[in-house]
Amino acid sequence: MKPKLSLITLGVSDLERSRHFYEGLGWSPYRWDPESDVVFFELGGVMLALYGRDNLAKDIGSGVAIRPGVTSVTLAHNEASQDDVDRAFAEFVSVGATPVKTPQPTEWGGYSGYVSDPDGHLWEVAFNPFSDWT
Amino acid sequence: MKPKLSLITLGVSDLERSRHFYEGLGWSPYRWDPESDVVFFELGGVMLALYGRDNLAKDIGSGVAIRPGVTSVTLAHNEASQDDVDRAFAEFVSVGATPVKTPQPTEWGGYSGYVSDPDGHLWEVAFNPFSDWT
Numbered sequence: 001m002k003p004k005l006s007l008i009t010l011g012v013s014d015l016e017r018s019r020h021f022y023e024g025l026g027w028s029p030y031r032w033d034p035e036s037d038v039v040f041f042e043l044g045g046v047m048l049a050l051y052g053r054d055n056l057a058k059d060i061g062s063g064v065a066i067r068p069g070v071t072s073v074t075l076a077h078n079e080a081s082q083d084d085v086d087r088a089f090a091e092f093v094s095v096g097a098t099p100v101k102t103p104q105p106t107e108w109g110g111y112s113g114y115v116s117d118p119d120g121h122l123w124e125v126a127f128n129p130f131s132d133w134t
Numbered sequence: 135m136k137p138k139l140s141l142i143t144l145g146v147s148d149l150e151r152s153r154h155f156y157e158g159l160g161w162s163p164y165r166w167d168p169e170s171d172v173v174f175f176e177l178g179g180v181m182l183a184l185y186g187r188d189n190l191a192k193d194i195g196s197g198v199a200i201r202p203g204v205t206s207v208t209l210a211h212n213e214a215s216q217d218d219v220d221r222a223f224a225e226f227v228s229v230g231a232t233p234v235k236t237p238q239p240t241e242w243g244g245y246s247g248y249v250s251d252p253d254g255h256l257w258e259v260a261f262n263p264f265s266d267w268t
Contacts, residue, residue, distance in 0.1 A: 001225050003161040004211055005177035006260075008142065011206035027137040043139035045179020053206060060208070060248050060256060061235040072145035072187060072253060073207040074194070077138055091135050101195040114194050119206060122194060126140075 005046055008075065011053035012119050015039065018050045021118050024095030048075075053119075074114070076124040078131075082111045089113045089125045097123070139180055142209065145187035146253050149173065152184045155252050158229030182209075187253075208248070210258040212265075216245045223247045223259045231257070 012018040019029065019039045030040040030047065039050040051059075079085045085103045092115040093099055103113030103125065112126035146152040153163065153173045164174040164181065173184045185193075213219045219237045226249040227233055237247030237259065246260035 001159045001161070001211070001222050003159075003175060003177050005142065005180050005182060005209055006212035007210035007258075008139065009208045009210065009258075011208075025135045025137075027135070041137055043137050043180075046139050048139060056206070056208065059240075072190070073255065074143045074145075074190065075139055076141035076143065077135070078140035088135050106193075121207065124141075124143075 007047045007049055009049040009051050009056060010117070010119065010121050011056040012050050013053055014118070015050055015052055017118050021095055021097070022048075022050070025091060074122040074124050076112075076126055078126050078128060080127065082127050085111055085113065085125050085127045089115065092123065092125065141181045141183055143183040143185050143190060144251070144253065144255050145190040146184050147187055148252070149184055149186055151252050155229055155231070156182075156184070159225060208256040208258050210246075210260055212260050212262060214261065216261050219245055219247065219259050219261045223249065226257065226259065 010018070015037065022041055023029070027041050027043075030042045032039060037052060037055060041048045077088060079088050082103070089099075089103050097115035097117060100114040100116055100122065101112075103111060106112050106126075109130065110126055110128045112124050115123050115125065117123065144152070149171065156175055157163070161175045161177075164176045166173060171186060171189060175182045211222060213222050216237070223233075223237050231249035231251060234248035234250055234256065235246075237245060240246050240260075243264065244260055244262045246258050249257050249259065251257065
């Protein structure tokens with residue numbers, strides 16, 4: 001199978017609140033239709049979708065729990081320097097993200113912090129001096 | 135802030151088991167170092183990382199639950215046709231994924247199914263006739 005991740009979907013409790021949160025970062029919805037119950041953002045090679053948690057649970061089918069604030073997945077937004085990480089972290093917080101870990105040097109030689117979005121989805125904001133992932 | 139998702143990290147309970155699972159799909163670890171406690175896969179524009187759940191919790195810091203099988207995030211692997219979705223779904227299952235929803239027509243006019251990986255992370259396998267995301 002071709003190695004490809006096409007889309008990440010975040011189950012959210014309030015679609016408008018979450019849309020405003022991500023728009024606050026300066027990200028624009030992709031072909032947004034106000035009538036739609038899903039919002040997409042094009043994040044450089046992969047799409048991020050916001051979708052009501054109940055709708056997502058229904059789409060997946062019964063038996064799968066979709067609970068807020070409990071996850072074993074983190075998303076990372078990389079920046080090109082420590083200063084850029086500090087700025088991006090502050091920008092997340094300025095639009096309502098909860099600070100989880102202040103940006104700091106990591107064991108692996110990078111620099112990163114964590115915030116959570118309105119539903120508790122974790123975003124790492126990181127600088128990795130050993131890669132060009134940004 | 136530049137709209138960019140750099141990396142997704144899945145917290146896993148058994149790194150080797152999870153690596154074998156994703157390798158089973160024909161995906162090759164990126165610059166894999168057997169001594170490392172993290173495994174990366176390059177998935178077409180975004181990196182997928184597998185990382186021990188305890189390590190991930192430690193990295194995030196205290197107070198954040200990292201529990202298996204409970205999530206409000208889904209990952210999607212898109213294919214170019216219904217037949218390709220059926221094949222990819224079968225391939226996931228053949229390497230040990232748990233079938234969650236058999237591929238079927240969706241309300242939005244696409245075709246999709248869901249499987250879960252060894253830790254319960256949900257993958258949608260989908261064909262979207264209205265987009266070229268694959």
